[in-house]
Amino acid sequence: MIVAIMAIFYFLMVRPQNKARNQHQALLAGLKKGDRVVTDGGVLGQIHSVEEDRVVVEVGDRVRIPFLKESVKGLQATADAAKE
Numbered sequence: 100m101i102v103a104i105m106a107i108f109y110f111l112m113v114r115p116q117n118k119a120r121n122q123h124q125a126l127l128a129g130l131k132k133g134d135r136v137v138t139d140g141g142v143l144g145q146i147h148s149v150e151e152d153r154v155v156v157e158v159g160d161r162v163r164i165p166f167l168k169e170s171v172k173g174l175q176a177t178a179d180a181a182k183e
Contacts, residue, residue: 127168130154135175138166143175 130136134146136156144156147163154171157163 126173127171130168130171136171137173137175139170139172142166 130146130149132146132148135144136146136154137143138156142156142158142164144158144164147155147157149155149168153165153167155163155165
């Protein structure tokens with residue numbers, strides 16, 4: 100019975116968290132100049148430069164803010180992707 104509970108716990112809790120973490124790490128590894136991103140704080144912008152542990156995001160005309168790579172939540176959806 101304990102083994103069954105542990106298996107259920109693994110498939111409902113641990114496995115999805117590991118999958119999400121791996122997807123986020125792959126996203127961070129693939130960041131490049133020109134990508135439109137959203138940060139954990141809700142800041143939208145375009146990547147100006149990528150360094151080892153941080154990215155510089157351009158949020159307006161010549162307004163650039165450095166962020167830690169880990170604070171990038173995801174890529175911003177483009178109008179072309181929304182149509183598909």
